[in-house]
Amino acid sequence: xxxxxxKLHLIExxxxxxxxxxxxxxxxxxxxxxxxxxxxxxxxxxxxxMSAEEAAAFEKIIEDGCEQINPNDWK
Numbered sequence: 001x002x003x004x005x006x007k008l009h010l011i012e013x014x015x016x017x018x019x020x021x022x023x024x025x026x027x028x029x030x031x032x033x034x035x036x037x038x039x040x041x042x043x044x045x046x047x048x049x050m051s052a053e054e055a056a057a058f059e060k061i062i063e064d065g066c067e068q069i070n071p072n073d074w075k
Contacts, residue, residue, distance in 0.1 A: 017023055050058065 014023075014026060017026070
């Protein structure tokens with residue numbers, strides 16, 4: 001239902017637009033969505049964002065912070 005409320009809010013905001021240039025931009029975004037629907041991103045799309053050193057540091061942070069088990073948490 002949240003998506004529907006968001007759509008209604010956007011419609012209300014579009015109705016307030018008085019600039020033809022802004023309306024053309026909105027129309028362009030809508031048209032682009034019809035011709036190029038959003039694709040699912042693959043993790044490999046983000047792989048080039050980090051150097052090997054940054055990836056190793058990131059992995060260490062995960063290991064240090066997430067892979068620890070506290071036996072008292074189960075009580």
